[in-house]
Amino acid sequence: MITFKEKVMKNKIFRLALILLLAGWAPLAQAAGKLRVVATVPDLVDITRRIGADLAEVQGLARGPEDIHQVVMKPSFVTRLNKADAVVYLGLSVEHSFLPGLLEVARNPKARRNADTFGCLGPGCIDCSEGVNVMEKPETLSRAEGELHPQGNPHYNLDPQEGPRMARLIAAGLARLDPEHAADYERNLKAYLSELEPRIAEWKRLAAALHGFKAVSFHKDVAYLGRFTGIDFVDTVELKPGIAPTPTHLEQLVKKMKGQGVKLIVREQQYDAKVCEWLAEKTGAGIAVIGTMANALPDSETFEKFSERNLKALLEAAGKRGP
Amino acid sequence: MRQTLSTWLLLLPMAAAAQTEPASGVPSLLKRLEDRVAKLEGAPAKTSLSAFNPALGLLLDLAYTHGDGQRDSRSRFRFRTAELNIEAPIDPFLKGWAVVNANPDEVEVEEAALETTSLPYNLTVRGGRLFAAFGRMGHFHDDEIPVVDRPRSLDTFIGGEARADGVELSYLFPTDLYLNATAGLYNKVGGENGRADNAVSRPLDHFTYLGRLSTYLDLGDDHSVELGASVAWTPKRFVMDTSVPGDADGDGFPGDGENTSAGIETKKNTWRTLGGVDLTYRWHPTKGGKYQGMVWGTEVFQNDERRFAPATKLPTDRVKAYAGYSYVWLKVGPRWRPGVMVDLSEDLDEARKLTRTFSGFVTYDFSEFHRLRLVYSHQMNNVPGNQHANIVSLQWTGILGHHVHGFRDR
Structure with missing residues (x-):
């Protein structure tokens, strides 16, 4: 026989358990209500987090220090993409080594592999290359010219001025997928741009010191950086894009650098330091180590920090004052 | 400008x-x-004559091999394959691909398959001639394995590449942990598997049924482990018995015009189970991964079947035989990838007979589409007389046209 007291006690315990259960589910329910976004590179993770704020749960794929052309396809990326409401990517086939292969097996109708562009196809795709003034479009598509990107140079994220355009595209993409919060994304975009755009103006002013400075880069990925800084990139350490330098090419490069007065070598951090050090020794040029994605180097985890760090490295190696 | x-x-x-x-x-x-x-x-979109054409790629694989056996040593140049890959989406629900392999002996369709692209509930169906999802390296094409010649354990236990005519259903579990399950139904598994003939009809219990479960764990940012278990079960198998008229066309009327010299009869208790476990460990440092890395791959197989004497076709005892390989493949620069492999294979008829193969190999990648590979292998077995052989191969591979980084072949 259950007494009244016991009944009350049982009722209290039941209510407490229910409250605890609901409390336990609450964060999950909240997380479930968020837009699930996967961004391919840390730059895009940062910008998407700024715009999505607490309305989006953003996960990344590449971590930053990798060569973007050789990011490993991990099965854990498949599960992220499988559940994504949106996939934010640089496009222009820069993610060709991992994104198409992952999208192919992720079984997400919102974001499938685009067989024609090595990109993403579906309502969840946010291509940040839309509207970019593409540089270095190949005149001939032959592998005799190295590992080319058929649509042109895809490394536009090295130009800080592309940041606002990418941010606007991401905000528009999130608003399209989550129209209820369109005003929030617009507000977050404005806040982000109000912070970023003055910095870009400041960097542009500082970069003026580099205008006309002749340089070589390791890989042919700095066209947009050259456009922003005014640096004249005359050649690459690689023989052709993706093709390791040969001794003959290096000898000719030394002659060219001496002949044209090239005083700056730009090494993307994922490439061999020894060859650049040898070149620097032969030519007396300074070496600037840059990242091609955010978080490639320490203290560059956001798009702002990444852009500023690259500029600082260039100014220092060129003997100019940095930010 | x-x-x-x-x-x-x-x-x-x-x-x-x-x-x-x-x-x-x-x-x-x-x-x-x-x-x-x-x-x-308002102008129409720019297009070209290649619009809607499938992506095409051609792989050329050449080798020079020197073999030094018990009695003599011989060398030869080998045109191993010219492999044509064709792939395209078919409609919003389906994609298709074909791999046609031409070598000095024959031109054969290695793969010709269709795969759904938009089924609900994380399901995918593949059908046609495909590489069955058995194990790991079994569904790699020859150019994707780390050595020139396919490890003996794969050749003898699977029958070369895991080529199969049939259908597969796979399911990706909707969890944070990667977990993938595949079920398959095929005529047989293994391109060189002589136990069954693709051209012959058969009852359902003569098909091969496959199940596979695979998972993956990140061990920090730079290390990962993949684990898979597969089983291919054939409830009954055909046995070639020349003493009775066969029913090669499967119409239930033995000897009605078909070639009766290779009659077919089913024996009792002829089920075969091929099981396998595969483990792949990867070290791929986030920083410096362009110049260093490591893959350790291991697969172990168990074949459980009632064997038949080649001469009499009479059933012998059931034999459980084991085989497997293990390899370590390093990345020691942007272009160099050396490694070692050990393969141990028991004889399917007499499990006591063991063949050991030790290989050392080095790959030089001129580019993503062009490479040289040098392999030295020492093979020996434990049969009386202890036969052994040394084989050196130099392989030269180039890819023309389209080349895809596939998730399955990583």
Whole structure:
């Protein structure tokens, strides 16, 4: 026989358990209500987090220090993409080594592999290359010219001025997928741009010191950086894009650098330091180590920090004052 | 530069025209520009004759091999394959691909398959001639394995590549942990598996049924482990018995016009189970991964079947035989990838007979599409007389055209 007291006690315990259960589910329910976004590179993770704020749960794929052309396809990326409401990517086939292969097996109708562009196809795709003034479009598509990107140079994220355009595209993409919060994304975009755009103006002013400075880069990925800084990139350490330098090419490069007065070598951090050090020794040029994605180097985890760090490295190696 | 020039060329005549027509002024110029932009925007999309054509790629694989056996040593150049890959989406629900392999002996369709692309509930169906999802390296094409010649354990236990005519259903579990399950139904598994003939009809219990479960764990940012378990079960198998008329066309009427010299009869208790476990460990440092890394791959197989004496076709005892390989493949620079492999294979008929193969190999990648590979293998077995052989191969591989980084072949 259950007494009244016991009944009350049982009722209290039941209510407490229910409250605890609901409390336990609450964060999950909240997380479930968020837009699930996967961004391919840390730059895009940062910008998407700024715009999505607490309305989006953003996960990344590449971590930053990798060569973007050789990011490993991990099965854990498949599960992220499988559940994504949106996939934010640089496009222009820069993610060709991992994104198409992952999208192919992720079984997400919102974001499938685009067989024609090595990109993403579906309502969840946010291509940040839309509207970019593409540089270095190949005149001939032959592998005799190295590992080319058929649509042109895809490394536009090295130009800080592309940041606002990418941010606007991401905000528009999130608003399209989550129209209820369109005003929030617009507000977050404005806040982000109000912070970023003055910095870009400041960097542009500082970069003026580099205008006309002749340089070589390791890989042919700095066209947009050259456009922003005014640096004249005359050649690459690689023989052709993706093709390791040969001794003959290096000898000719030394002659060219001496002949044209090239005083700056730009090494993307994922490439061999020894060859650049040898070149620097032969030519007396300074070496600037840059990242091609955010978080490639320490203290560059956001798009702002990444852009500023690259500029600082260039100014220092060129003997100019940095930010 | 070209774009800027073309913009000026576009604007200059209009500006000049605007100057000669002061009455119309700026609004007129804007109107004409708007009309021009509208015309450009309304123009049909640029296309070419290659639109909707499938992606094409051709792999050329050549080798020079020197073998040093018990009695003599011989060398030869080998045109191993010219492998044509064709792939394209078919409609919003399906994609298709074919791999046609031409070698000095034959031209054969290695793969010709269809795969759904938009089934609900994380399901995918593949059908046709495909590489069955058995194990790991079994569904790699020859050019994707780390050595020149396929490890003996794969050749003898699977029957070369895991080629199969049939259908597969796979399911990706909707969890944070990667977990993938595959079920398959095929005529047989293994391109060189002689136990069954693709051209012959059969009852359902003579098909091969496959199950596979695979998972993956990140061990920090730079290390990962993949684990898979597969089983291919054939409830009954055909046994070639020349003493009775066969029913090669499967119509239930033995000897009705078909070639009776290779009659077919089913024996009792002829089920076969091929099981396998595969483990792949990867070290791929996030920083410096362009110049260093490591893959350790291991697979172990168990074949459980009732064997038949080749001469009499009479059943012998059931034999459980084991085989497997293990390899370590390093990345020691942007281009160099050395490694070692050990393969141990028991004889399917007499499990006591063991063949050991030790290989050392080094790959040099000129580019993503061009490589050289040198392999030295020492093979020995434990049969009386202890036969052994040394084989050196130099392989030269190039890819023309389209090349895809597939998730399954990583």
